[in-house]
Amino acid sequence: MRRRTFLTGAAAAAAAATLAETPYATAAERDRAVAASAARAVQPAGTTLEQAAQATGTGAYKRLAAGPGWPLVVRSELAPAGAGRDDRRTGLASFVQFTDLHLADTESPVRFEYLAKYIDSAHRPHEALTVRGAASLVDRVNSLSGGPYTGLPFSLVMATGDNTDNHELVELDWYLTVMSGGAITPGTGDPSRYEGVQNSGSALYWNPESSFQDDYKAAGFPQVPGFLSAAGRPFTATGLRTPWYTTVGNHDDSIEGTLPDLGLLNSLYTGGGKIEGVDDATAAKLADAIQHDPAAAVTLLLTLLEGGGPVRQVTPDARRAPFTPEQFARAHLDPARTGAGPVGHGFTSAAASSGKLYYTFPVAPGVLGVSLDTTNRAGWADGSIGSAQLKWLESVLQTYSTHWYDTDGNVVRRGSQDQLIVLFSHHTSTTMGNTLPDPYHLLDGRHTGTELVALAQRYPNVVAWVNGHTHANLITPHGHAVPERSFWEINTASHVDFPQHARAVEIADNGDGTLSLFTTLLESAAPYATDFGSTTEPNLAALYRELSFNDPYATPAAKIGGSGDHNTELLLAKPF
Template identity: 50%
Template sequence: MSHSPDPRAHDGVSRRTFLAAGAAAAGAVAATSGAAGLVRAEPSALDSANAAGTTLDRVAVPGKARKGGYRKLTEGAGWPLYVRQELAAARSGRDSRRTALASFVQITDIHITDVQSPARFEYVHPIQGPAFRPQEALGAQGAVALIKRINQVASGPFTGRRFDCVVSTGDNTDNHELIELTWFQKLLSGGSVTPNTGARDRFEGVQALGSDLYWRPELASRDIYKDRGFVQIPGYLRAAMRTLQSPGLDAPWYAVFGNHDEQFLGTVPNGFLDWMYLSSVKFDLPGSDPAVSEIAGAMTSNPAALGPLLAQLRITGPAFDVTPDARRRPFTPREFVRSHFNPAIKGAGPVGHGFRDPDGPTWYSFQIAPGVRGIAMNTCNSLGISDGSMGEKQLRWIERKLREFSDELVLVFSHHTSTTMTATLPNPETPGEKQYLGEELVAVLKQHKNLIAWVNGHTHQNEMIAHRGATEKNSFWEINTASHIDFPQLARILEITDNGDGTLSIFTPLLEADSPYTADEDDLSPTGLASLYRELSFNDLHYDAERIGKAADRNCELLLAHPHR
């Protein structure tokens, strides 16, 4: 790995490193005519970049289908680099003039899940796929493998600059349970994690006790997943519950709120069903029960109807017994902020992980690198079903910060995208405040020339959006990255460079976790389970091939005008 003598120095890496990386970009520009603002790189364009460990080098691809359609994964060729020129032209000679300004990693939608919690609706998954995922019990193992990969890669492939930080853009937890938050923070900071709740000596979730609607890995009996080629794996659930060690991230880390960190399963306003968290029974309706469709519909359009529906189920069932666990109680936004000041989860720091005050607001600013500033926004609306909005107070604070840091380059981070901030309902967290939507936030951001990118998640899909303002310097990129729970299970490196010609580049290579591509069902070690985590996600009955995004939404060089040149 090639590094500068001072890996986080603001003057960038050596000229030799940039000549190598720049040659890769120059080769990409030379590959085609650049029509429609896109240029596809030839394979040779990456010869000089340090692509090891990234999707520039290799990616998981499906192998031959076995009976039922299940496909093992295998190693495939890496994805090409695209140069995106919608906001600025890629100018010749920038390869020899560049300097590195910042290098960091975005993880998003990691959804650390208490899969045995009674406060879940797995039985609606035939209607709403995310309600149950066959791989969901292995989230901790998958997270450790991702952390190991980030630590191994350590620096940007195009600049060689060591990672300045890691930013998690929301849905850090799945059901905003205190135990999920504890696991998430221990995973990122380092420490021992035991992904088990309820009974200590047995698994009490639907994958052990539920109907044939779920993959039940330790049972020989059929289920709808085994009909599709999933196999029995004796010992799987016991292995999933074992204590494992996370090395923690080597770089400082920051986290922002996602809707799953704010409300019941990310869709139900708080207070409606809080009794379920500490319940001693877990509901499991058969697919033929008419209540399934009623509950699924209420979750998306009328959460108030869930109360009466669930009250009836408390009388009629069907349900099975589970061991209550006080650690499952939901945390509040205040508790989320305060928990980041716990010395036990400091890891690489900093104290508070960006939050300025244990009792302060749920948004903050932080320095990514000298001259490069991050603003972590909270776009969640706890009455907004799953989509988001922003209150007046926060929006005005963001404007003040953009003015305050006018001499710096600024990136904003949020969970929601510009197209998923559509919640017009009032937000109980900001009573009386007007709510602003995504298009309104975009309009505000375009007024500030130092804003270069908006980095987000939520959609579980890779996408790049060029937001063109009144001038080139009032334009910015929106960078949306796929989740780490659904396939393709990715994180993203972002490298910011000054091209020395009046333009900036943002490189966006993607990362996969550090686990074998082809899973071995007999390997129930943490690494083996992390491999299964990825393979099972590809074979999920609700797998969506669109999440991978278009080729030009993955590994990119995004050009834009330098606001200070």
């Protein structure tokens, strides 16, 4: 978690300028690079190879428009880029990653919006539209015929965690419906009215339907008549036409992705008291407790609800109850949620009984996916991996490898088959330092991202580790003195904070002893232009993107990444 500072108009303008920067000296040079990238592609349309959102205007509040596409950047840190590989290339796999959708019940009593200036994710002005934003991202994937560089149809979509914002049953229901298709009413409590902070009349929040000059409107945010009622009205999600899988994240596991869920706040989740604001001293104290002393945070929350702070009465709703890991898996097995398949979306009846949320699945012929559970039920935002799961992972790697390296660097030849392996998790290698004992499995040790990298580097057929959590685009090479022991870590920005990206990943054999991993960023199907007088479905999806860019506590320039983290060709030595 980070403290966020309300951006001034000048700071927002600087952030917008940063987003427009490229590593090219002139616009003409950039345009030539974009054209060359498109020429190498089979089907660049509908991706950020074709166009990407760009901020416009000089005011504090920025509008978005279609900007130029982002060129392909060839990264050869781990293997050379051989000439003529485009002509020899054979596509092996093509899939899409969603991450950090954060579908949010904004009317829930267990939210800490009043801590926004202390905690990064406490409140976002656009969060009432998370469900519609995710549905628009699904529509984008459905509109694409396949990977832009191999042309292979997407075999699957993997959502790498934080699919819900506060691990509520109703948020899980929305996520499963967005992915599989069906009718959704993205609201809780009284269906006839909005009962969250954005009609509270407090200057701390954007009150979109009111002319009241809150802090957000002072920073240029508009008045949008009918916004809240439109955000909560029923709509029908198309659902993915591609099979999809789920990886669990910390927001799918703990209170606001941070506090351990030990069942102490269940009555608060489903009850009728919602704290809408506290004084600065109390806010600072609670923010500190959430980050450093969970027990004190729970005690303080209960005290506030008993009369220590302004509590709004909202309509109780049993659907807000938090879910367990077992319930998470069981919900995926509901036949009504099968959609394009597969049944369970990676989870089995055994997972629904045990709560073990890690599994393997086929990405393509000869390519195996491994979905890991890197959450720690002791709480905190960052994660780790349990000893039992780490042992299971090594057994999987050995099953699908004909050779690997022991901890001393000696080659072990024992397996009977080789498959390329892609790891999926919520957390990244640098956000897996939370080794607090799991309160539900106290005897199971915890292991860091550094340990997971070391294990992966012992198995040459691990080619990529795909993850989220940071809400930022970042691609990291994990090199080794033995080239076949190297792999790429592909971290993708969230779909709740700008730039709201998903990523297409393609694996290709170059026919010269190397592999290429193509990573292409995708935006939702929403138009760029917005209309403050409209609440049509396309305009709500467009507002979701534009409001996220203007979120005064956000840092879009830090999230978007550099050109080498966007549309890339990642070279790698072929392991077999």
